[in-house]
Amino acid sequence: MYAYDSFDQSLIAERVNQFREQVARRLAGEISEDEFKPLRLMNGLYLQLHAYMFRIAIPYGTLNSRQLRTLAHIARRYDRGYGHFTTRQNIQFNWIRLEDTPDILAELAGVEMHGIQTSGNCIRNVTADHFAGVAADEIEDPRIWCEIVRQWSTFHPEFSFLPRKFKIAITGAPHDRAAVKVNDIGLRMHKNAAGEVGFEVIVGGGQGRTPAIGVTIRDFLPKQHLLSYLEAILRTYNLLGRRDNLYKSRIKILVAAVGAAKFAEAVEEEWTRIKDGPLVLPLAEIKRIEAQFAPPQYAPADPFPPEVVAKRQASPAFARWMRSNVAAHRQPGYAIVTLSLKPDGGIPGDATAEQMDAIADLADSYSHGEIRVSHVQNLVLPDVRRADLPALWDRLTALGLATPNIGLIGDIIACPGLDYCSLANARSIPIAQRLSERFADPERQREIGELAIKISGCINACGHHHVGHIGILGVDKKGEEFYQIALGGNADENASIGDIIGPAFSADSVVDAVATIVDVYLDRRQEGERFLDAYRRLGQAPFKEKLYAAH
């Protein structure tokens, strides 16, 4: 993975010193909260319901074991012993003291981490496929391009005060695990007719108050022009995007208002002007970054180790885990292992300091010291020898990290909701916990098959409810928590926004409502038909009928 050079290192060291002075001045009353707030937010420090919350960037969801141990240490020393992995592949600490924050940033800087680009109206931390570099279906590793975008966008003076925050996601595989169509810019790597690899450029996707699926404005962008094209998009948005209304300031509103064709025209015009300028990426620079993401030296490994075959036969629990939590690796004899942060009845995305330390050890023992964070709020060991899977499963089971539910109904995304977040209208976590308990039976989960429940505690949609197969949005109705259900959302290459099924459900009845939806699906599905496909075939009617018949 990418290692900081002296420029990166001095940049964040300077930032730590700057913030240390700013915090001291705030505590001494030399600057007001109004003056301090934008400064703390630029370092990822929010003030939430109960305390300060520190959001730490994990660029494109890639961590090494040393970084994860530092996060464990921060959880233990400065927080309450746990952290929360987010849908932007970052981590949040919920119980931070302002006076500790400069020391925390200094500890992070020691392992090439920070909180920059996790807040504010700038280009946010770029996200990527969490299987990047190892997925069997991948065309090219998107992290090289994420890192190039990171370096270009960090403190970019022209784009530090955009109309609103700006999110970019990149995938290098045909199966989109990075939700690129619901980002401000989504980049999908693919090959053109000549066999060259480049980017499909998708703009104007997003969730929040006005969800939208991004539209393709350029089918093929040669790689060396990535930065100039991004700059042309950002410049067009920066000039034309609305600043008079917070709810209409994202690029998706601009693209919808002027039309995709006109927006593309404006971008192309600007790009034509700048494309052959200083932003053309020199091949040597691409190679320099590429070298940092070179695959590890894989020792030859048996693709069908007898110990795995034997364990599968002996242990139904291991067999279940293999089916749901282990994915195909591009290297024969290796596997990608997803560690579920969704234990039955647990809080999605939370990990204790002890778990983080243990995962760092497991990464060192089994995965070349590397860990990934998925936008689905799980962790991934990307480089596991298949022969090591039985031993790894034993260790993960002991740590509570082997729940066999990846991609199944128990693999719920939930934002922190009103238990932590000052923007939320309703709680998300207790609903996720009750659903997870209700569907805890692993055989039942397997029978239901692929089903993504996503829960947000407010319209900002951090819990991605718009693209949940079953999306749940918490709303406040006259001081009471209610939950609106939408069906048919999807975040992959066939992305769609869910349709609201009808009036919202009370906190007491929403779990039963989801169970009813699942029952209708099981009753009406055809052989091998996934929930999403069944919904697309059947439409809302049969679900609505059952849901509101007794309501």
Place this chain on the structure above:
Amino acid sequence: MSRMVTANRLRDGAVVFLAAGGRWTRRVAEGHVAETEAHAAALLRAAEAVPTEVVGPYLIEVAAHGGSWVPLRYRERIRAKGPSVDTPVKQPAPGA
């Protein structure tokens, strides 16, 4: 309408309530309750005058309950009591 002033403490963000004598307390039961518009406005002004102690003071509605006070809105009840879910580690905040 009974109201009191709440805010987050500057140094650690903890939820606090304005008590008698201009003191800030973690306990909603100890909050200074205003029953009139004028009194509530005066309490808020007093809170805003100490920007090095707290951040973002505002008024909340409270109701008498079991000899104490509880916020009316559930958002404020969660602020007053902490998360409604068990945190993964039962560990007090550093310096709490």
